[in-house]
Amino acid sequence: MSSISRRRLLATGAGIAVAGAFGLPAILARPAHARVLIIGGGPGGVAAALAVKAKSHDADVLVVERDPTRLLRQNETDIITGRRDPADYHKLAAAGVEVSLDDIRSIDWQTRRAEALSGRSFAFDHVILAPGIAMRDEHIAGYDREAAERFPHGWTDRQGVAALAANIRAMANGGTVIIRIPPGRMRFPEGAYRRAGEIARYLEAEKPDAVVVILDHSQPGPREVAMLARLSARFGERIEYVSGELFGAMRSVETENRVLNGERMSLCGDVINFIPAQEAGRIARVSGLADDSGWCPVESETGASRLHQRAYLIGDSSAVAGNADLAAIDRRAQIIANAIA
Numbered sequence: 001m002s003s004i005s006r007r008r009l010l011a012t013g014a015g016i017a018v019a020g021a022f023g024l025p026a027i028l029a030r031p032a033h034a035r036v037l038i039i040g041g042g043p044g045g046v047a048a049a050l051a052v053k054a055k056s057h058d059a060d061v062l063v064v065e066r067d068p069t070r071l072l073r074q075n076e077t078d079i080i081t082g083r084r085d086p087a088d089y090h091k092l093a094a095a096g097v098e099v100s101l102d103d104i105r106s107i108d109w110q111t112r113r114a115e116a117l118s119g120r121s122f123a124f125d126h127v128i129l130a131p132g133i134a135m136r137d138e139h140i141a142g143y144d145r146e147a148a149e150r151f152p153h154g155w156t157d158r159q160g161v162a163a164l165a166a167n168i169r170a171m172a173n174g175g176t177v178i179i180r181i182p183p184g185r186m187r188f189p190e191g192a193y194r195r196a197g198e199i200a201r202y203l204e205a206e207k208p209d210a211v212v213v214i215l216d217h218s219q220p221g222p223r224e225v226a227m228l229a230r231l232s233a234r235f236g237e238r239i240e241y242v243s244g245e246l247f248g249a250m251r252s253v254e255t256e257n258r259v260l261n262g263e264r265m266s267l268c269g270d271v272i273n274f275i276p277a278q279e280a281g282r283i284a285r286v287s288g289l290a291d292d293s294g295w296c297p298v299e300s301e302t303g304a305s306r307l308h309q310r311a312y313l314i315g316d317s318s319a320v321a322g323n324a325d326l327a328a329i330d331r332r333a334q335i336i337a338n339a340i341a
């Protein structure tokens with residue numbers, strides 16, 4: 001277990017707020033060095049912080065992350081990606097990056113301050129947003145909070161993945177697992193097909209009469225089409241594919257009956273992994289960095305926002321080609337660090 005407790009992180013954050021270059025009233029702060037504020041301590045935020053600090057040693061770099069579990073992961077298997085993450089907090093601290101536990105609610109571009117839920121306010125010269133994704137309301141009848149709990153997506157949270165896994169384990173042999181893939185841009189599209197393969201492998205061993213149905217409202221790219229072909233070759237009838245075209249637009253969800261109704265057909269599942277449509281994380285949208293698509297357009301040569309000159313974006317919230325995985329995030333971090341230096 002990490003020796004850094006939640007209390008310690010909070011204390012660190014409070015220290016920054018009182019004494020650091022980011023938290024002082026603007027008139028007193030007079031920072032000697034550029035202040036780079038990074039919102040989000042996921043892979044995007046951490047990569048950006050390390051790259052900026054490595055390139056601009058003198059810069060004051062602060063990562064604000066709202067989830068206390070996010071930065072404390074140490075030698076623990078990430079149940080979403082199956083990866084082992086190093087302890088990000090320790091990496092950041094060793095590089096001289098400050099970390100604060102808080103939730104940024106708004107950005108004032110005129111005064112260059114970011115307001116947090118705690119009431120603190122962080123001044124910056126440059127801000128890099130890495131808030132990941134949020135689920136977008138598709139206005140589907142019956143898809144409410146209860147439906148979201150009964151049919152967990154497991155696309156942003158560990159609890160959802162754990163609930164989905166528990167539902168599959170509890171399912172009777174002969175049951176049906178539906179994975180609903182949403183329309184539009186989404187985080188890590190190939191992850192849904194990979195998940196279908198993982199579930200099919202489990203069912204093959206433990207519940208041989210059960211099947212996985214992929215209900216696909218996306219428009220799979222060549223990589224996903226190749227994955228589907230491999231799944232079909234490997235699992236045969238254990239995996240069924242229903243295209244969004246065949247099913248039609250999602251009309252309603254019946255939570256009690258575990259039924260999904262489309263324009264042209266309905267599907268009933270014993271376990272439903274309902275992945276909703278997605279958009280950039282809230283802070284990126286409310287601070288004016290997203291366009292009508294809900295995603296944040298950026299200049300691919302610099303990582304700068306196309307909608308605001310002081311902002312940079314990295315990770316899943318940014319709409320830029322070649323941004324789909326963690327290796328790409330590292331490359332984007334270098335590009336932003338060079339642009340800021």
Ligand SMILES: Cc1cc2nc3c(=O)[nH]c(=O)nc-3n(C[C@H](O)[C@H](O)[C@H](O)COP(=O)(O)OP(=O)(O)OC[C@H]3O[C@@H](n4cnc5c(N)ncnc54)[C@H](O)[C@@H]3O)c2cc1C
Pocket residue numbers: 039040041042043044045064065066067070080081102103104105130131132133154155156187188191192281282283314315316317324325326327
């Ligand atoms: C099922 C699945 C499997 C995947 N497998 C792989 C894989 O094998 N390989 C791979 O490369 N990628 C994989 N990915 C994709 C990878 O997880 C994402 O691309 C990556 O997490 C994106 O990082 P990010 O920093 O943009 O966003 P996130 O990881 O979502 O991090 C965003 C962070 O910002 C914080 N935050 C948001 N708003 C605020 C705010 N206002 N104030 C403070 N903090 C805030 C959040 O708490 C969060 O910690 C997978 C994804 C899924 C869903």
